Amino acid sequence: GMGAKKHGGGAGAAAADIKRVESLQAIVLADAFARKLRPATFDGPKALLPLANSPLLEYVLEFLAAGSVEEAFVFCCHGGDELEAYVAQVAPRFAPMQVSVLRSRAACFSPGDALREVYEANVIQGTFVLCGGDVVTNMSLAALLRAHADNKAKDKDAVLTATVLPLPLGHRGRPAREDAAWTCDADTGRLLHFEALPEGLCPEDGSPWEAPDTDRPPRVAIPLEGVLAGAGAASVATVRCDLLDCCVDVCDHEVLTLLVDNFDWADLRRDLVAGIIGSDILGKTVYLHEAAAAPAAGPCAFAARAHDWRGYGELTGDVLSRWAFPLVPDSGLLGTMDWQRGDKRAAYRVGRGAVYREEEVDVARTSTVGPRAMLGAGTSVDQRASVVRSVVGRRCHIGAGATVLDAVLWSGVHVGAGATVRGAVLCDDVRVGAGATVLPGAVLGRSVVVAEGATVPGQSLYTTHAARVRGAGAKADDEDEDDRDDRWAETEDGDGDDVFGDDDGDAAAEPPTPCADLGDGGAGFLLARTAPAVSFACARRPGAQPEESCFSEDGGSEAGDKSPEEVFKENAADLLTGMLADGAQTDNIVLEVNALKFAYNRSVAACAAVCVRAILSRAMSQARAAGAGSSPPARKTLLLQLRKAIVRWGPLLQRYVTSTADQVHLIEALEECGQSMPWVVTSFSFVLQFLYEADVLLEEPVMRWAKTAGAAKEGTLRRDCYAHAGKFIEWLQTAESEEDESEGEDDEED
Numbered sequence: 178g179m180g181a182k183k184h185g186g187g188a189g190a191a192a193a194d195i196k197r198v199e200s201l202q203a204i205v206l207a208d209a210f211a212r213k214l215r216p217a218t219f220d221g222p223k224a225l226l227p228l229a230n231s232p233l234l235e236y237v238l239e240f241l242a243a244g245s246v247e248e249a250f251v252f253c254c255h256g257g258d259e260l261e262a263y264v265a266q267v268a269p270r271f272a273p274m275q276v277s278v279l280r281s282r283a284a285c286f287s288p289g290d291a292l293r294e295v296y297e298a299n300v301i302q303g304t305f306v307l308c309g310g311d312v313v314t315n316m317s318l319a320a321l322l323r324a325h326a327d328n329k330a331k332d333k334d335a336v337l338t339a340t341v342l343p344l345p346l347g348h349r350g351r352p353a354r355e356d357a358a359w360t361c362d363a364d365t366g367r368l369l370h371f372e373a374l375p376e377g378l379c380p381e382d383g384s385p386w387e388a389p390d391t392d393r394p395p396r397v398a399i400p401l402e403g404v405l406a407g408a409g410a411a412s413v414a415t416v417r418c419d420l421l422d423c424c425v426d427v428c429d430h431e432v433l434t435l436l437v438d439n440f441d442w443a444d445l446r447r448d449l450v451a452g453i454i455g456s457d458i459l460g461k462t463v464y465l466h467e468a469a470a471a472p473a474a475g476p477c478a479f480a481a482r483a484h485d486w487r488g489y490g491e492l493t494g495d496v497l498s499r500w501a502f503p504l505v506p507d508s509g510l511l512g513t514m515d516w517q518r519g520d521k522r523a524a525y526r527v528g529r530g531a532v533y534r535e536e537e538v539d540v541a542r543t544s545t546v547g548p549r550a551m552l553g554a555g556t557s558v559d560q561r562a563s564v565v566r567s568v569v570g571r572r573c574h575i576g577a578g579a580t581v582l583d584a585v586l587w588s589g590v591h592v593g594a595g596a597t598v599r600g601a602v603l604c605d606d607v608r609v610g611a612g613a614t615v616l617p618g619a620v621l622g623r624s625v626v627v628a629e630g631a632t633v634p635g636q637s638l639y640t641t642h643a644a645r646v647r648g649a650g651a652k653a654d655d656e657d658e659d660d661r662d663d664r665w666a667e668t669e670d671g672d673g674d675d676v677f678g679d680d681d682g683d684a685a686a687e688p689p690t691p692c693a694d695l696g697d698g699g700a701g702f703l704l705a706r707t708a709p710a711v712s713f714a715c716a717r718r719p720g721a722q723p724e725e726s727c728f729s730e731d732g733g734s735e736a737g738d739k740s741p742e743e744v745f746k747e748n749a750a751d752l753l754t755g756m757l758a759d760g761a762q763t764d765n766i767v768l769e770v771n772a773l774k775f776a777y778n779r780s781v782a783a784c785a786a787v788c789v790r791a792i793l794s795r796a797m798s799q800a801r802a803a804g805a806g807s808s809p810p811a812r813k814t815l816l817l818q819l820r821k822a823i824v825r826w827g828p829l830l831q832r833y834v835t836s837t838a839d840q841v842h843l844i845e846a847l848e849e850c851g852q853s854m855p856w857v858v859t860s861f862s863f864v865l866q867f868l869y870e871a872d873v874l875l876e877e878p879v880m881r882w883a884k885t886a887g888a889a890k891e892g893t894l895r896r897d898c899y900a901h902a903g904k905f906i907e908w909l910q911t912a913e914s915e916e917d918e919s920e921g922e923d924d925e926e927d
Contacts, residue, residue: 200247201322203306204279205237206291207253207260213485216622216640216704217604222256224310225263226483227587229496230553230570231511231523232263233483236313236501239510242274244318246306249276252295254285266516287443289436296433307445309424313492314480315501316340316423316468324366324466325427331365336429338464339368339450341420342480348759349491351421352484357446359420360399361465363413368463370399371451422446423468423480435459486602486620486707493568493585497531497549498769506533506551514570514588525551530776535571544575548748548776553588565748576611583617583751593629600635613696618707624700631696638704639692646702745777746787753791763829785833786846792830793850793857793864796822816860820867827871840878843868848898858894861901869905876909 207224217226224234234251241249249271253260257280268276281294295301304325306318325338341359344350360370399416426445435442435453442448453461468478479500483489499505506525513523525533530548539557540546546564553571558564562575567584575581576594583600586592590603593611600617603609607621610629615621618636625639633639640646692703749770756766774784800810800818834843844865851858868874883906886899899906 200302201245201304201306202301203241203246203249203308204292204295204301205234205241205249205251205308205310206288207234207251207310208255208285208291209311210285210287210291214483214489216620216638216642216645217602219640219642219645220604220623222253222259223483224251224253225256225259227514227570228313228483228489229493229506229511229551229568230514231506232514232516233311233313234260234263235267235511236504237308237310238267238271238274238276239504240312240314240318241306241308242271244306244322246274246318249274250279250295250300251276251310252279252281252291254281254291263516267512270512270522288445289443289448292433292436293440296437301430301433303430305428305430307426307428309482311483312424312480313482313496313501313504314423314425314468314478315504316342316425316478316480318425321425321427321466321468324464328366328464329429332367332462332464334460334462335464336431336435336453336461337450338427338466340423340425340466340468340480342423342468342478343419344421345419345760349755350481350495352482352488355422355484356418357420357422358399359417359465360414361417363415366465366467368450368454368465369414371446371454372399373447373451420465420467421480424482425480431461435461486618489602490583490585490600494549494566497533497551497566497568499531530772532776545744548773559594565744566751570605584615601633610696610698620707621701622704626695626698626700628696628698631694631699633694636707637694638707639695639701640704641701643702646704741777742779742783745773745779745783748777749773749784749787750791753787754794757791757795757826763826763832766829767832781833782839782842782846785830785839785843786849788826788829788833789843789846790850792822792826793819793854795826797854797856812860815856816863819860819863823864823867823871823873827868827873830868830871830873834873837875837878837881840874841882843874844878844882848895851894851898858897859901861898862903862905865902865905876912879906879909 205224207222209218209223214223214226217223224237225232227233228236238249251260251264257278261278264276264278279295279298279300281291282297283290283294285291285294292307306322321338321340325335328335328338346356356374358370358372358374359368360372361368432449436449439448439452442452450463453459454463468480479495481488481492481495481501483492495501496505502508503510505527506523507527509522509524511523523535525535527533528547530550532547532549533551534540535552535554537554538552540552541558541560541562543560544558544562544564546552546558549566550564551568552558552564553569553573555572556569556574558575559577559579561578562580564575564581565583567581567586569575569581569586570588570590572588573586573590573592575592576596578595579592580597580599581592582598584598584603585601586598586603586607587605589606591608592598592603593609593613595612596609596614598609598615601615601619601621603615603621604623604625606624607626609615609627610631612630613627613632615627615633616635619633620638621627621633622638622640622642624641627633691699692701694703695701752769752773753766756769770784770788773779774781796819797810797815799822800815803810803814803818830843834840847857847861847864851861857864865874865879869876869879883899883902886895886902889895889899
């Protein structure tokens with residue numbers, strides 16, 4: 178008996194020792210297996226593209242290091258030399274986590290192929306973390322690992338736990354054409370059915386992209402027999418279309434074995450996950466983990482991917498807005514794009530209006546920088562130039578009177594005097610001539626030159642690689658069926674040796690003609706036109722065109738010639754248009770508006786004015802949508818949407834309207850809205866009534882305004898507003914007199 182007990186204890190101790198030896202490992206898939214960030218991926222691997230002036234891979238490695246990963250393998254099919262050089266430079270910063278590059282020995286055309294190569298390398302010991310090389314997240318990896326361990330304890334057949342984040346349909350953070358329906362057990366989180374929505378929620382043609390109708394989500398066919406059998410009699414199965422795939426999974430080693438056995442599995446969701454949960458023979462299960470639902474993850478877990486140019490723009494703005502904290506430029510955690518020179522960590526300082534600057538930045542006194550702007554070391558901004566909601570890399574030059582708005586400039590970019598760059602991406606060493614204009618959605622590859630005075634069309638891709646554009650410039654870059662990575666898709670022999678230069682095999686072919694879009698003297702070729710749903714032009718906006726906004730007639734492209742008040746209004750218009758459409762929380766909107774308030778030294782009344790104007794514009798946009806696009810919409814429809822908007826966003830106005838004087842200023846702001854929105858004047862009585870019912874306005878300020886407005890001259894805007902508000906004012910006076918009479922009767926009875 179004693180011997181048996183001793184023997185059993187020894188076995189348990191040995192098992193414990195084995196568990197301690199098994200280190201926590203991670204696999205990072207550095208390859209894109211897609212063509213969605215051309216032409217930037219012609220010049221380097223996607224994982225090393227800059228995001229807020231730091232390599233994308235930095236964000237992934239910081240996330241893994243913070244989650245106590247001990248060994249990380251960066252798997253790549255091509256670009257291995259650059260990745261190995263990068264890892265050799267930065268690996269000491271991530272100690273004790275060991276970082277190494279794992280290069281494929283054969284051509285890989287999908288994530289499934291990549292993981293089969295990982296299996297052949299025989300480096301994974303047990304449970305491992307799997308994530309993409311373009312993921313930026315601050316969620317708790319420890320919470321995900323605990324969730325997977327709990328799933329394994331309850332279900333020995335669990336082999337994979339996928340991380341999702343609740344995100345409403347149509348949210349700007351959702352990748353285009355990657356929506357899916359997840360059917361899971363509401364109690365355990367077990368995934369019962371996965372249905373990809375290949376059509377997505379955005380049109381595939383070239384029509385302007387609009388936010389989807391969230392009241393009517395796409396139809397999905399669900400096999401009830403399999404779902405009910407998997408859920409069990411006592412469980413409830415829920416169908417979720419509001420989940421964002423974070424592309425961060427915890428997998429058992431058995432997942433690699435399944436991929437080897439099923440060599441036709443390519444996609445990790447449509448093939449691997451759907452194959453596991455749809456097979457009775459395999460007998461394995463998959464679970465979902467909601468990052469925001471984990472107590473350790475906190476209520477503000479963030480996850481996003483640089484999936485395409487639109488996603489890249491969204492993610493850039495989110496990083497500058499600090500949603501990915503602590504992965505922010507001023508934290509000292511992230512490296513720089515000059516890692517080849519031995520630079521270790523970025524040294525940014527954040528100032529008023531979320532403006533990030535490195536040292537050795539030369540900014541002229543008469544220039545405008547911010548809000549939400551970033552300037553790398555060695556950059557100069559000349560007189561009267563404007564850099565707003567943009568990222569500017571190192572060693573860039575912004576000429577006198579130039580405007581950079583909603584744009585991303587990489588290293589060594591030169592923007593000439595008086596030029597305008599709006600909603601575009603300019604890769605390394607791009608030159609924009611004086612007086613030129615680059616329109617939203619344009620992406621200029623490395624060393625492209627725009628001639629003086631030229632106008633570059635929006636939603637277009639340009640490159641200096643002549644061999645890449647043969648036969649490609651005529652069609653839209655509409656994310657075609659070939660989902661291979663750029664360099665494998667363009668290399669005929671598939672060996673990937675010459676992955677970043679022109680294809681020598683086509684040297685005898687006639688080179689394409691330089692693109693006329695770049696002007697006389699420009700350098701570069703048109704690669705493709707981008708579909709609106711994946712264009713950088715749609716980033717940070719609810720659609721390709723902003724909702725109706727009356728702050729600016731020209732979109733604010735000449736910010737350098739405008740007063741701080743005008744720039745404040747334009748920036749607030751763009752900000753509020755997107756946040757109201759996204760249904761953001763009131764506290765988050767107030768935080769963003771206050772940042773603009775302090776950046777431009779505006780008053781509380783000015784904040785209330787821009788908020789109420791955005792709410793009125795939102796009501797009109799919703800009324801047009803409800804009226805099937807009729808312009809103008811029916812009056813009844815407009816008033817209904819107006820009431821809904823004021824009820825929904827009344828608490829936002831209450832944050833800026835706290836005194837009687839504030840309420841009078843708010844009514845005066847409504848008068849100003851009537852100059853550009855005539856329907857506000859004709860509906861003035863209803864506007865005041867809805868604000869009164871929402872407790873934004875009280876009786877005394879309305880009557881005080883009515884007293885002065887009634888004395889205004891005939892034909893003025895104020896007098897017109899007063900005339901249309903007559904019914905509501907008369908109702909207030911009647912209610913006041915009735916209240917006085919009732920009080921008088923009460924006094925007589927006393």
